[in-house]
Amino acid sequence: MTYVKSDISIMKFDSFNGNIISFSAGTAITWASPEIEKLKNSTMAVSDGQGSWINSLFLLGASFGPFLFGYLADKIGRKKTLVSMGCPMAMGFVVMALVKVVQVFYAARFVIGLAVGGLFTVMPMYIGEIADSSNRGTLSGILNILLCMGMLFSYCVGPYVDILIFNLILGVIPAIFMPLFSLFSVESPRYLIGKNEIDEAKKNLRWLKGKGDDVNTEIAAIETAISEEGNGGIGDLFKSSGNVRALIIASGLIFFQQFSGINAVLSNAQNIFKQAKTPLDASVCSMLVGAVQLISSGLSMVLIDRLGRKLLLLGSGLGVVLSEVPLGVYSVLRDRDIDVGSISFLPIISLVIFILTYNVGLGSLPWTVMGELYPSNIKSIGSSVTASFCWMLGFLIVYFFNSLIERFGLGTCFFIFSACSACSVLFVQFYCIETKGKTLEEIQKELNA
Template identity: 45%
Template sequence: MTTKEEYEYTPVAGTEESETTFNVTNGEVTIQSNKMTSESAEPTNRKFLVTLDTMFDQVYFSALSGNLLSFVTGTAIAWSSPTLPKLNDTDVGNIPFGRRIDSDENSWIGSLMPLGAIFGPFLFGFLADKLGRKVTLMSLAVPYIVSFLTLAFAEVVGLFYFARVLTGLAVGGVFTVFPMYIGEIAEDKNRGTLGSVMNIFITSGLLFSYCVGPYVSIMAFNIILAVIPCVYLVLFFLLAPESPHYHVSRDNHEAASKSLEKIRAPGTKTDAELADIKLSIEKSKEGSIGDLFASRGLVKALTISVLLVVLQQLSGINVVLFYAQPIFQASGSSLDSEVASIIIGVVQFLTSFVTPMLVERLGRKILLYFSAIGMLIAEVPLGLYFYMLNNGDDVEAISWLPVVSLMVYIITYNCGFGPLPWAMMGELFPANVKSVASSLTATCCWVIGFLITKFFTSIADAMGMGPLFWLFAGFCGVAFFFTLVFVIETKGKNLQEIQDILES
């Protein structure tokens, strides 16, 4: 990497003739002045080098390469939407088991991913503290590869169960460790943006599953999915450094300094930032779950973090993502369920760009308000449609309503309650308890996610799809008032300032 000193020189009195040559070779620009006269210097032949690493901030490359894992996570979350209809197909020749699955097997295959995700946060959160953020994030590719290959070649339902639990372990780990990593490598000015970009990659993964899954065999679909984490492993290994916070926590200050220099713009003075990291970590010892309840500020941080992700799940998002095709099939819409799912995926992907653009301008709370109200407005008419359908009313004139309602739901979800709970989780906790707090938060999220996806079909059969969506809408209202009363604004604040606000 070119150092700052190579660009600096001391001006002297004299004249410089304009005969200058420019040469571009291998990505370097050489500016060579052939004739120079001065009162105190001999003719010189000075070169100025401008390379790619002086033109781009490395932190963005690190975040983007790591977000390939978020893309894989998105494909895994949406996996059941195109796969479950295939396993329920009347043409058993396309089913690897040689028969259709029953309703109980259907619910287990759909819900075992969030069940595995309950345990992933503690396993990979522990590894993040012991082995480092980078090594742990790389290890998360392994369960994805194994699970997708298992799903590609399995011929018994039990192996599908195993693979989905293994997938869940990885998903839970990603939602725990990756926001932690981003929160530690980002600067105050871009932490919200980089944290929100995770949602863009997750939604692109969802869209990929919606677009590819319905149109290829189960085997081909899973083999394709297995290739992507292999690509991630190579890119993340080459482009991403270890978190400077982790190096400081292990008293490796030299490595921490090198890590900071790599992820900051060339010429940036990192001494003050490194001192802040040291101070933050030195003020606290390595924490445990008990330490989360040792101070008012940490209790408040945990409350905010846990309830944001719990309310995210209670808005019904995993029902929409996991069962998109079955929901459209149940709606009786004239639009093919596969096409409707793709439309929802496209909308989700496009709107995932909104939060990174607005989060540092408007702040977290404004976007969370908008998101909660928007989801509520979307789910009330959706519930009404299903209520009328179940009562035998003629809904042909409003057959478009499920697609429009879910589009509004996805748009407003992506503007706030999709990305921001995870981004804020990486901001609210000091370094000594960040791993255990992130693990506990993600576990609570996936416990609720498992319960909702496992019993969605049973509850919908018992109370009807309409009242169920009204229930989800009610929780969106709760989310609005919780944000209004309890959530703090973290826009533009460094991690120590956030802790001071929580303690006040």
């Protein structure tokens, strides 16, 4: 059940407030791009292999986080679970600021990854349950905007600030988030009804809708929907054709998101630009990529509830193909010692187009769609499985990316990524459903048709 006549200004505040933690997640995702090189040149003298582990263990931690925090979301609530994510993030950054031991960096990055993986499970769930069908996509887009702001922050500040100071700054942000979200945001009414806390659910729903609105009709409808769905477990993912289709769509979109090469690009942005020998400094190019990512995230939020999910995903897949193929060609020519000086600007243009088109669709929409597809009784476990799949793929891609470059060349990697993105267009066109403007119940009927 979704809510009608909701107060969008209140929801935006609630969503923005909660997504401060998304800013921290963004800083963690691109943290490695400026910091690994500094660690290699510091007294720690981190090797290439150790740098790869520091980078990729974050993603490995993120693959386990969805199960931990997804479980907590059902046991203690969405709000308390989101608040709890601030602790491992803050502690991880502070530890990396103060302790200069490689193994400690391994552990800290893994722990931060746990929280980030949990965030991508619980936050879409939370937003999907407090939003109505007309603005669900817009509110989900706030997650991506704050995430991109965090990524840009790491790109802009990381290269020019000492490792200690930089990590302390990053540790302060989740520490601020915890009391702020705890004091000024509400628990999901749907979760409270599932726990039979009806009075508290009514109070929160009135706050979200506006105090003068009657909420009894919506409360009754949510109670009916939850009663009909019952309690679900992991086996319920495969008990109906609708649930199986939801799992395939959500996991398929995540697969194509990761095999667009995004994590490899974001984690290795400076190295990619160095290898491509672009005319601009590599750190400046990384900032440019981060800025474009932030701008495009705002564009996605504006368009998602107007054009729909499928159209944006189709355009995004085509855009990624058209941006990565020229980048692959450029890299192959350079590796074969063919003079590419006259087109040295091409990697910058290609990656800017890649980030722009990726972020409008493949970057944010899989998470929005994931929060819409699963019924309430398996929303937590379904979201956890999908998010874990995402981060495990990211871990494998990032960990083996440099080895693949050494063996096959950067150009071949981009050709593989572009081929996967071309397949995403076919998948979206012929298998995915449109969820724009539909209630959660309408989506379930279409999946089970």
